[in-house]
Amino acid sequence: MGWHRREISDQLSFIFNESWRFTATRDKRLLQSQIGGAKIG
Known part of the structure; x- marks a missing residue:
């Protein structure tokens, strides 16, 4: 059970990192x- 929860948290942190990287790039x-x-104006 704890291993499954750990896997979910890893996926959540991965999704969070990816979305943060996308937002930072944007x-x-x-x-x-x-x-x-x-500069142009």
Whole structure:
């Protein structure tokens, strides 16, 4: 039972890490586009 719960927590942490990485990449792109727009503007 504990092993099964450990596996679920590992999957949850993996999903969380992946979603955080995706959000960080998206935010970085948004920030770069805003900086680029500010430079152009």
